[in-house]
Every structure is written in C-alpha cells, then in structure tokens.
Amino acid sequence: MGPGGARPHLGANPAMMRALLLAAFSLLLQPTGAMAQSSQFKGWAAVSRELSIRLAPPGQPFDLDEFLPSRSMDELLGTWTTFGTEHRFRNGTPNALNMTIWHAALSGFAKAVGQSCTSPRLMFHERFLTTLHKLCTWPAPAAKDEGVLLAFWTSVMGYNASEHEYAAWRDFFLREYATEPATETVAAMTFAITMNPSFLLNR
Amino acid sequence: MQTVSRRDVIRIGALGAGTLVLAGTGPTAAADPDGDPHFFLLVVLDGGADPSYMFDARPLSMTQAGKIQNYLGEEPGVWRGSNGVTTLATRLVAPLRPFGDRFSVLNGVYMTPSFDGHLQNMNFLFSGSPFGGDSFIPHLNSPETGRPPGSLDAVLPTEPPFLNVNNHSSVVPLEPNALEQLAQRLRAAEPPRADDGLGRFVRSRIAAAAEGEGRMAAGARRMLASLDQAPDVHRKLAALRVPDGDIAPEPRAIALIAECFRLALSRSAIYVLHEQFDVHDADQAKLQPKLFTDAVARIAALFRALVETPFDAKRSMLDVTTVMVASEFGRTMRAPEMPIQATGTNHNQFANSILLGGKRIRTGLVIGASDLVDEEDAPSKAHLAMDPALEKVMGRPIDCTTLSVRPVRPEAFDIEDYLTIGSVVNTLYAAFCVPKARYRSNGRNLPAAPVLDGLLA
Numbered sequence: 086m087g088p089g090g091a092r093p094h095l096g097a098n099p100a101m102m103r104a105l106l107l108a109a110f111s112l113l114l115q116p117t118g119a120m121a122q123s124s125q126f127k128g129w130a131a132v133s134r135e136l137s138i139r140l141a142p143p144g145q146p147f148d149l150d151e152f153l154p155s156r157s158m159d160e161l162l163g164t165w166t167t168f169g170t171e172h173r174f175r176n177g178t179p180n181a182l183n184m185t186i187w188h189a190a191l192s193g194f195a196k197a198v199g200q201s202c203t204s205p206r207l208m209f210h211e212r213f214l215t216t217l218h219k220l221c222t223w224p225a226p227a228a229k230d231e232g233v234l235l236a237f238w239t240s241v242m243g244y245n246a247s248e249h250e251y252a253a254w255r256d257f258f259l260r261e262y263a264t265e266p267a268t269e270t271v272a273a274m275t276f277a278i279t280m281n282p283s284f285l286l287n288r
Numbered sequence: 289m290q291t292v293s294r295r296d297v298i299r300i301g302a303l304g305a306g307t308l309v310l311a312g313t314g315p316t317a318a319a320d321p322d323g324d325p326h327f328f329l330l331v332v333l334d335g336g337a338d339p340s341y342m343f344d345a346r347p348l349s350m351t352q353a354g355k356i357q358n359y360l361g362e363e364p365g366v367w368r369g370s371n372g373v374t375t376l377a378t379r380l381v382a383p384l385r386p387f388g389d390r391f392s393v394l395n396g397v398y399m400t401p402s403f404d405g406h407l408q409n410m411n412f413l414f415s416g417s418p419f420g421g422d423s424f425i426p427h428l429n430s431p432e433t434g435r436p437p438g439s440l441d442a443v444l445p446t447e448p449p450f451l452n453v454n455n456h457s458s459v460v461p462l463e464p465n466a467l468e469q470l471a472q473r474l475r476a477a478e479p480p481r482a483d484d485g486l487g488r489f490v491r492s493r494i495a496a497a498a499e500g501e502g503r504m505a506a507g508a509r510r511m512l513a514s515l516d517q518a519p520d521v522h523r524k525l526a527a528l529r530v531p532d533g534d535i536a537p538e539p540r541a542i543a544l545i546a547e548c549f550r551l552a553l554s555r556s557a558i559y560v561l562h563e564q565f566d567v568h569d570a571d572q573a574k575l576q577p578k579l580f581t582d583a584v585a586r587i588a589a590l591f592r593a594l595v596e597t598p599f600d601a602k603r604s605m606l607d608v609t610t611v612m613v614a615s616e617f618g619r620t621m622r623a624p625e626m627p628i629q630a631t632g633t634n635h636n637q638f639a640n641s642i643l644l645g646g647k648r649i650r651t652g653l654v655i656g657a658s659d660l661v662d663e664e665d666a667p668s669k670a671h672l673a674m675d676p677a678l679e680k681v682m683g684r685p686i687d688c689t690t691l692s693v694r695p696v697r698p699e700a701f702d703i704e705d706y707l708t709i710g711s712v713v714n715t716l717y718a719a720f721c722v723p724k725a726r727y728r729s730n731g732r733n734l735p736a737a738p739v740l741d742g743l744l745a
Binding site: 122123124125178179180182183184185186188250253254257273276277280281282283285287288 | 494498
C-alpha cells in the first residue's frame with residue numbers, strides 16, 4: 086500500500102471531516118448483519134499443529150498434507166495472508182467447498198488412525214499409543230472402559246469441548262458400534278471428534 | 289502473454305461438447321431448468337488502475353502543462369459510443385476494438401466518497417460499505433432472484449483480490465492446477481453422507497453447537513448449512529473436467545468457469561488480473577504502458593474466449609454471462625512535489641472506469657465522464673470542496689434516466705448528482721432480478737441509488 090493507503094480523504098474541509106468521521110464511527114457501532122460475528126475454521130496449519138502436539142512424538146510433527154485431496158487446498162481451509170501492513174485470516178468461513186475438503190481430509194486422517202490398530206500408519210507418542218492399543222481391542226470390554234474412552238477423547242479433542250459433548254460421543258459409540266471391529270470403530274471415533282465444531286472452529 | 293490459438297479454440301469447444309454428454313449432468317438442465325441461464329463474471333484490475341491509460345484519457349497538452357502524467361507520450365484517439373457520446377482512449381485499448389460492441393464504457397464512476405484506501409474501496413465495490421460486509425456476489429445467486437442457486441456463489445480461478453470477499457459467503461478460490469487433482473481424488477472418495485449412523489451423529493453434534501447465540505453457534509450454523517450442501521458440491525467437483533494446462537491462461541479460465549456454470553457449481557466467477565496497478569513510485573508509473581498493454585491483452589483474450597466458448601449447443605458463454613471489468617478506484621493525475629516527467633500517482637476514488645457487457649447489458653455505449661478534460665477546464669466548487677489540491681479528476685454530474693452528462697457545475701457536493709458504484713451494482717441487481725430490498729443507497733437516509741435502465745437490454 087502506498088502513501089495514499091487506508092486513511093480518510095484529507096481534502097475535505099474540517100466540518101466535512103468531522104461529519105465523515107462521525108458517520109464512520111456510527112457505522113462501526115452498528116450491529117448489522119453484515120458485521121455479525123461468526124467463528125471460522127482454525128485452518129489446516131492450526132489443526133495439523135494441534136494434532137501433532139497431542140498425538141505425535143515430540144519433535145516429529147505429522148505431515149498431514151497427504152490427507153488433503155489436492156495440493157494448495159490447505160489455503161481453502163483457512164489461512165493467514167499478509168498484504169502490506171494488513172494481516173488477515175482468509176477462507177475460514179465455512180462453505181460447501183471447504184466443508185467438502187475438511188470431510189475428505191479428516192476422513193483420510195481418521196482412517197489412518199483406525200488402520201494403526203493393525204499396521205502403524207502414523208508415528209504416535211508413547212502415551213497416546215498406550216491408549217490406542219487398549220482401544221484397538223474393541224469390542225472387548227477393556228476398550229469400553231471409561232478411562233480409555235476419556236483418554237482417547239482428550240488426546241484428540243484437547244480440552245476444547247464440554248463434558249456433555251464427550252458423553253454424547255461416548256454413548257453413541259457404546260450404543261451404535263458395540264460390536265463393530267476396532268479398525269472401523271477407532272476411525273469413526275476419530276472422525277467424529279475431528280468433525281466436531283469444538284475441534285474445528287476457533288472460539 | 290499467451291494468445292489464443294486456433295488449436296486452443298478447438299480444444300475448448302471440444303471440452304464444452306464433452307461436458308454435454310456427462311451422465312446425469314446435462315448442462316442446461318443442471319445450470320438452469322427455466323432455460324434462461326444467467327451468470328456473472330467480474331474481472332478485477334487490482335491496485336487501482338489509471339483510467340487515463342484506457343477509456344478516460346487526456347490530451348497531451350495537459351501533460352505539457354504539467355497537469356497529468358502520461359508515460360505513453362501519445363495523443364489519445366476518440367472512442368465513440370453507439371449513443372453518440374465520445375471519450376478519449378489511448379491506443380492501448382486497440383485489442384478491445386473487435387469487442388467494442390460487446391461492452392459499454394462507464395466513466396467518472398464514484399467509489400466511496402470518504403476513503404481512498406485500497407481495502408475500503410474494494411470493500412465498497414463488493415459490499416457497499418468501506419468496512420466490508422456481505423458482497424453483492426451472493427445476492428446474484430440468491431433464490432430471491434427466482435433462479436435455483438448455484439452450489440457456490442462464485443469461484444476465483446486466480447489469486448483472490450486484496451480483500452477477504454470470500455470470507456463473507458461461498459465465494460471460493462478454485463485454482464485450475466489444484467482443482468485437477470481435487471476432482472480426481474473426489475471421484476475416488478465417497479461424498480459426505482447423512483443417511484448412515486456416523487453421518488447423522490456428526491450432523492447432530494454440529495446442530496447442537498448451532499443452537500443459541502454467539503460466535504460459536506453462528507459458525508456451527510454455517511458448518512451445518514455447508515455440510516448439507518457438501519455432497520452436491522462433492523459430486524459436481526468430481527464431475528468437473530479441468531481444461532488442459534497448455535491452453536493459454538484466459539481461455540483456460542473461461543473453459544473452467546464454463547464448466548462450473550454448466551454444472552450449476554457457481555453463479556459467478558471473479559478473475560483477477562495479475563498486473564499490479566498501484567503505481568505510487570515514478571519508476572512503477574513509467575511501466576504503465578506495458579502494464580496496460582498486458583492487461584488489455586488479457587481482457588481481450590477473456591472476451592474472445594467468452595465469445596468462442598460454447599455454454600451449450602445454442603449459446604456462447606458471453607450469451608449467458610454479464611461481464612464487469614473494474615478496479616477499486618482510479619488514480620490521481622500526478623503526485624505532488626514530483627516533476628511531471630517523473631511522478632507516480634496516488635488513489636482517486638472520485639472517478640473510476642468500469643466496463644459492462646454481456647447478457648442483459650446494452651453494449652457499445654459510453655456513459656458518464658470525468659471533469660478536468662484539458663488544461664483549461666476549471667473545477668466546480670463541489671470538486672474543490674472534495675479535492676482542494678486538484679490532484680484528482682472527478683466524475684461529472686449525470687442524469688441517470690437519460691444517461692447523459694449534465695452541463696452543470698455544482699456549488700456543493702451532493703453524491704446524488706453523480707454516477708456511483710451503487711448505481712452500477714443496482715443495475716446488476718436489476719439485470720439479475722435481485723429484489724429491490726437489496727438495492728444499495730448512496731448514503732444514509734438516501735433512497736436506493738438509481739438503476740441505469742438505459743444500460744439494460
């Protein structure tokens with residue numbers, strides 16, 4: 086941005102300037118629909134970082150780009166851009182396209198976590214691996230232990246969701262996946278957590 | 289700058305024809321069952337392009353008098369509209385001559401009266417507010433228009449313009465190279481499902497978060513609506529055929545946009561030229577002849593591709609698309625305290641130039657004008673009130689009913705005297721049958737900005 090960048094036009098007389106500034110200030114105060122606040126997606130970089138911190142061995146972050154359906158698609162999931170002194174978050178508002186991409190990418194990630202029950206696809210840190218091994222005995226009763234389920238939920242979700250959200254997730258899988266195989270169940274559990282607004286949206 | 293070869297044209301035609309036989313996605317049926325498809329293409333000149341290098345030029349005598357820079361160093365010629373109105377145009381617009389009956393020239397268009405920043409004026413163009421908000425693009429895709437909406441409001445086959453217009457709606461970048469792989473991967477993947485237990489559970493948790501007030505609930509509501517549309521978008525993207533990479537960029541973009549329109553994937557497209565017109569520095573300003581040569585060639589290539597790309601068996605893309613070429617504002621005549629032969633230019637929101645053409649637009653016209661037409665021309669008092677240093681040309685008062693410039697010199701500034709971006713957008717609204725409740729006004733407590741009825745076909 087050059088010398089004539091974002092500034093009120095200075096050619097107007099002082100009375101006009103006062104009126105313009107007042108009008109501009111009034112506009113800022115207006116709670117119009119156009120300015121309504123809405124959470125946006127955290128973006129692929131933030132989600133990758135969070136999952137790496139929670140699940141990957143220290144210093145060995147996941148390379149989750151392999152799960153994106155196409156190169157450059159990370160930008161469509163929410164990204165920071167800079168122009169001059171402006172630093173803005175772009176493409177974070179949920180739309181049909183980024184939802185499609187999130188769905189495809191997180192399905193792939195969840196499938197990889199589920200497949201890790203039989204053949205490791207991702208490198209996990211020790212504590213999560215212990216929880217995963219227990220969960221991978223599903224549908225055995227030991228996998229349905231409250232401590233195991235809560236540890237898995239917390240590992241993936243972090244502390245972003247309410248206890249009520251955890252209970253809804255736990256009850257759904259205990260009821261609907263009671264006899265399903267571990268690979269499918271763990272993948273579905275992971276997918277259900279990562280598609281939750283508490284996981285994907287910035288507060 | 290690549291040109292369109294005959295081979296390109298044949299390939300694009302074949303691509304269009306290929307789409308006609310895609311199973312279950314017949315283009316006309318998919319795009320608009322009422323048989324009157326209507327789409328929108330916005331071509332953006334990013335950074336504030338100087339209209340004096342295109343359709344609002346000034347005589348060389350004005351440069352010799354030290355009033356306005358002119359690095360082309362040539363006398364402009366006359367561009368005559370079919371309505372008898374003339375404007376001065378540089379030879380740089382010559383590539384657009386073959387399409388001169390396909391668009392109308394609007395000069396002296398007022399952007400925001402009170403700010404001269406890029407962001408504020410680009411916001412103003414899209415949303416009618418310098419602070420941003422909902423873009424007009426989604427309104428063209430609204431069910432209120434009586435047309436079935438496209439899945440997305442707009443696609444951007446190029447880098448997005450300098451603002452987050454795509455944060456306000458389903459206006460999304462779709463870069464052709466990335467899209468090819470996306471379409472392939474989505475063909476192999478299952479669309480989001482709502483008819484199985486897991487899909488229902490995921491949806492139910494988003495729905496639970498969407499209840500109530502606050503940012504999180506609002507975001508979850510958007511997630512929910514987007515998730516409901518995602519299977520449709522998934523299927524359409526999977527069906528998308530991305531044009532070959534060896535076609536020139538402009539016809540390739542139009543071929544891709546045509547695919548998106550045929551599949552009802554989007555109502556609009558935004559194409560941003562990669563030339564940067566923000567020439568504050570003298571060295572940058574001196575490059576304008578080259579910048580405009582390249583940009584005009586691209587605009588001409590886009591028009592040619594619109595004419596030559598079939599939308600369906602009967603209609604070209606230009607037959608079904610309203611086209612607008614615009615920048616966020618024009619530029620000052622020169623910068624203060626720089627010699628006229630080595631000056632850059634700053635921002636001028638008082639006189640922009642816009643090209644409008646295609647479906648529902650009466651073309652070949654010249655509408656509006658800016659003042660200070662030569663070194664002798666004196667400004668009105670209204671001009672002096674807004675621009676005491678006389679750095680900028682300013683739109684001249686216009687009669688929006690007859691589309692003629694009014695021979696008056698207002699004593700005081702009144703926005704309703706001028707041709708405004710609000711009127712341009714409202715004219716687009718009228719062309720797309722957007723309800724009048726959406727129309728922009730030119731300011732608080734003012735009625736809707738007048739529609740330029742004479743510009744509508």
